[in-house]
Amino acid sequence: MTAARRVLVATGLPLALLGLWWLASADSQSFYLPPLRDILAAFADTWLGGRLADDVLPSVIRLLAGLAVAGVAGVGLGVLIGSSRRLRATCEPVLEFLRAIPPPVLVPIFILVAGIGTTMKVLVIVSGCLWPILLNTVEGVRARDELLEDTCRAYGIRGLARLRHLVLPSASPQIVTGMRQALAIGIILMVISEMFAASSGLGFTIIQFQRGFAIPEMWSGILLLGLLGVALSLAFRVFERRALSWYHGLRRAQRGPS
Amino acid sequence: MAGLAGFLVLLEIAPRVGLVPERYLPPTSRIAAALADELGEPSFWVALGDTLEGWAIGLALAVAGGVGLGLLIGSVPALRAATASTIEFLRPIPSVALIPLAVLLFGTDLRSKLLLVVYASFWQVLVQVLHGVQDVDPVAMDTAHSYRLGRFARVRHVVWPTTLPYAMTGFRLAAAVALVLAITAELIIGSPGLGKEIAVAQTSGAVPAMYALVVVAGLLGVVVNLGARALERRVLAWHPSTRREVAA
Amino acid sequence: MSKTLEVRGLRKVYQGPGRSVEALRELTFSVAASELVCVVGPSGCGKTTLLRCAAGLLEPTAGEILLEGALVAGPPPDMAVVFQEYGRSLFPWMTVRANVELPLRSKGLAGDHRRRLATDALAAVGLGDVGGAYPWQLSGGMQQRVAIARAVAYEPHVLLMDEPFAAVDAQTRAELEDLVRSLWRRTGVTIVFVTHDIDEAVYLGQRVLVLSSSPTVVQEVLAVDLPGERDQLTTRSDPRFTQLRSHVYAQIQQAKRGGGQPAPPSPEGAAAPGS
Numbered sequence: 215m216t217a218a219r220r221v222l223v224a225t226g227l228p229l230a231l232l233g234l235w236w237l238a239s240a241d242s243q244s245f246y247l248p249p250l251r252d253i254l255a256a257f258a259d260t261w262l263g264g265r266l267a268d269d270v271l272p273s274v275i276r277l278l279a280g281l282a283v284a285g286v287a288g289v290g291l292g293v294l295i296g297s298s299r300r301l302r303a304t305c306e307p308v309l310e311f312l313r314a315i316p317p318p319v320l321v322p323i324f325i326l327v328a329g330i331g332t333t334m335k336v337l338v339i340v341s342g343c344l345w346p347i348l349l350n351t352v353e354g355v356r357a358r359d360e361l362l363e364d365t366c367r368a369y370g371i372r373g374l375a376r377l378r379h380l381v382l383p384s385a386s387p388q389i390v391t392g393m394r395q396a397l398a399i400g401i402i403l404m405v406i407s408e409m410f411a412a413s414s415g416l417g418f419t420i421i422q423f424q425r426g427f428a429i430p431e432m433w434s435g436i437l438l439l440g441l442l443g444v445a446l447s448l449a450f451r452v453f454e455r456r457a458l459s460w461y462h463g464l465r466r467a468q469r470g471p472s
Numbered sequence: 473m474a475g476l477a478g479f480l481v482l483l484e485i486a487p488r489v490g491l492v493p494e495r496y497l498p499p500t501s502r503i504a505a506a507l508a509d510e511l512g513e514p515s516f517w518v519a520l521g522d523t524l525e526g527w528a529i530g531l532a533l534a535v536a537g538g539v540g541l542g543l544l545i546g547s548v549p550a551l552r553a554a555t556a557s558t559i560e561f562l563r564p565i566p567s568v569a570l571i572p573l574a575v576l577l578f579g580t581d582l583r584s585k586l587l588l589v590v591y592a593s594f595w596q597v598l599v600q601v602l603h604g605v606q607d608v609d610p611v612a613m614d615t616a617h618s619y620r621l622g623r624f625a626r627v628r629h630v631v632w633p634t635t636l637p638y639a640m641t642g643f644r645l646a647a648a649v650a651l652v653l654a655i656t657a658e659l660i661i662g663s664p665g666l667g668k669e670i671a672v673a674q675t676s677g678a679v680p681a682m683y684a685l686v687v688v689a690g691l692l693g694v695v696v697n698l699g700a701r702a703l704e705r706r707v708l709a710w711h712p713s714t715r716r717e718v719a720a
Numbered sequence: 721m722s723k724t725l726e727v728r729g730l731r732k733v734y735q736g737p738g739r740s741v742e743a744l745r746e747l748t749f750s751v752a753a754s755e756l757v758c759v760v761g762p763s764g765c766g767k768t769t770l771l772r773c774a775a776g777l778l779e780p781t782a783g784e785i786l787l788e789g790a791l792v793a794g795p796p797p798d799m800a801v802v803f804q805e806y807g808r809s810l811f812p813w814m815t816v817r818a819n820v821e822l823p824l825r826s827k828g829l830a831g832d833h834r835r836r837l838a839t840d841a842l843a844a845v846g847l848g849d850v851g852g853a854y855p856w857q858l859s860g861g862m863q864q865r866v867a868i869a870r871a872v873a874y875e876p877h878v879l880l881m882d883e884p885f886a887a888v889d890a891q892t893r894a895e896l897e898d899l900v901r902s903l904w905r906r907t908g909v910t911i912v913f914v915t916h917d918i919d920e921a922v923y924l925g926q927r928v929l930v931l932s933s934s935p936t937v938v939q940e941v942l943a944v945d946l947p948g949e950r951d952q953l954t955t956r957s958d959p960r961f962t963q964l965r966s967h968v969y970a971q972i973q974q975a976k977r978g979g980g981q982p983a984p985p986s987p988e989g990a991a992a993p994g995s
Binding site: 467 | 775777795799808809814825856857874
């Protein structure tokens with residue numbers, strides 16, 4: 215398949231759908247479903263002005279901060295818990311319960327504790343993103359290859375070196391899976407924490423549009439949110455491919471003729 | 473179990489001792505009392521029922537759509553290639569982006585909840601089913617072809633059994649996501665259900681009741697998760713992959 | 721002659737739910753410095769158990785193992801191990817060079833020293849130019865060479881090898897056997913080589929330890945009086961080679977039938993094989 219053909223296939227359906235949307239809504243009188251033309255115009259007006267910096271950027275920074283905290287805590291605790299069978303057995307029921315609490319439910323709790331400012335939003339994100347990372351890390355640490363373990367013992371590789379060269383790398387595929395789930399949850403929580411009760415941020419702005427019946431603007435906000443989700447997902451995919459290049463190579467080698 | 477008990481004891485002591493302000497985190501006993509109160513209120517059970525209703529209907533729709541579309545797209549290579557980019561683009565769009573739209577279109581109706589639940593859960597099922605169809609053993613397919621099995625028979629005897637474990641995984645993930653979205657819709661949009669009760673409790677300052685409802689939400693999550701896993705085991709008990717696992 | 725490795729009365733019983741398996745009953749033998757000793761026995765006789773106990777990876781139920789006079793209570797620092805499953809003993813997230821250098825870091829060696837040792841070891845096993853590749857990019861034989869290079873770079877006093885060439889094709893195996901012998905002669909390291917391949921044991925070893933079947937004891941200690949210079953073609957067609965291997969084969973058949981008797985614990989153990 216030539217490159218041109220590949221591009222055509224990849225963009226064919228999306229472009230067709232977009233075109234359909236444009237045409238179908240061109241003469242729309244519906245209040246709730248304005249013409250795509252208007253939405254795109256509103257998009258340019260609303261966001262490409264100062265709002266990207268004022269509202270969107272802080273939201274994304276909060277998201278990344280929350281993910282970072284959840285990542286460090288999740289991996290740290292995960293390594294600790296995953297390395298000790300007794301600790302795992304003790305903590306497992308508690309962790310399973312805490313992770314089953316739908317994260318949005320904690321928003322009111324955090325509002326109670328931390329008000330409606332930045333702290334609350336970051337806390338909400340951390341509280342939701344911690345679990346996938348933590349639990350996946352525990353899994354990854356637990357499922358270490360015994361032979362690599364023996365190799366380390368035989369060559370006297372202990373402590374910090376062992377953590378750095380055996381435990382973390384061998385758990386990294388699982389940890390990255392956890393991070394991917396955390397990213398998805400983080401985006402949702404970022405938006406929810408701003409929609410529920412907040413004074414700034416992307417989610418808050420969209421809800422304001424909705425309440426003020428600024429429909430094209432609201433749609434443009436939804437569009438932006440969608441683009442943000444896609445952009446972050448792509449960025450993560452790039453990161454994953456680099457960080458786990460050895461893993462993908464290994465799987466490919468195992469699958470194909472050795 | 474000891475861990476759980478220890479955790480509960482810790483939560484009981486911490487606020488009493490002053491480690492955590494009681495205003496923010498009431499002792500476990502107070503929460504338990506509030507929980508008992510809630511269980512006596514008929515409004516609680518109505519709310520629980522509303523949540524479960526949205527969850528169940530949304531999940532059913534998502535599974536039906538995800539499996540049907542997944543099998544269709546997965547079995548026709550041209551379709552799969554054409555839709556790949558669209559799926560990859562739509563999938564990461566956070567379902568919460570649809571909240572304003574849902575509010576406008578359906579208000580606090582059940583349908584707004586369903587919009588969110590179905591949208592989020594559908595992708596979980598679809599992606600898994602697509603993986604499953606892709607995993608079909610080409611040798612098995614060739615065998616079916618050579619025995620002149622029609623398209624439907626091929627799906628039934630080759631594609632579906634291979635896809636089933638993936639579909640079950642998708643179901644399990646979708647069940648969890650559906651619950652999260654149902655409660656989210658109630659929390660933010662105000663659709664009737666547990667989420668709405670929690671929001672109400674928070675705004676009216678009934679802190680122990682709020683925590684009690686959060687506990688219920690958590691327990692619901694645990695039950696859904698366990699139930700999905702149990703169903704998975706039952707359905708796949710006949711499947712060679714789980715049979716092998718059990719024997720190992 | 722100083723005894724580098726001494727095994728005295730080694731006994732290992734695996735405790736399972738409801739039953740216990742006596743893998744090793746009583747093993748006593750010793751290996752002199754710079755010796756190359758091969759260990760053979762029927763399948764399931766506990767060769768790997770013996771090796772893991774010697775490596776300090778497994779705790780014996782009774783008996784003791786001494787490395788240069790010191791009791792082995794955990795993996796000792798002057799010992800290196802090469803496992804059979806090369807694919808799983810190399811770290812897939814590190815390059816070949818990083819794999820070889822890793823044990824040297826724990827030894828606390830400086831960067832330059834480490835690099836030099838790694839380069840020399842890789843060159844010695846014939847992999848001078850693949851330092852930057854990842855293990856899973858290499859063939860099975862090359863991966864095992866990397867594992868050997870890693871052991872060699874470690875500069876151990878004793879090298880334990882647990883059926884290292886069992887999972888490799890015959891041609892590669894022949895090359896690797898010669899590689900082991902040449903490394904051995906160059907460095908003078910003491911080698912205990914466990915294998916199920918009788919030909920390999922006789923070809924490589926100065927002495928061959930034949931183990932009985934489970935519960936295992938040392939059935940016979942055989943001196944291999946073949947010339948020091950060995951190569952695949954001439955040595956294997958040497959009539960003495962054929963004699964020795966037949967003898968070992970007969971011993972193992974006897975062991976499988978359960979007719980083996982423990983050899984008297986004579987360290988120099990040279991049971992003169994009959995015709």
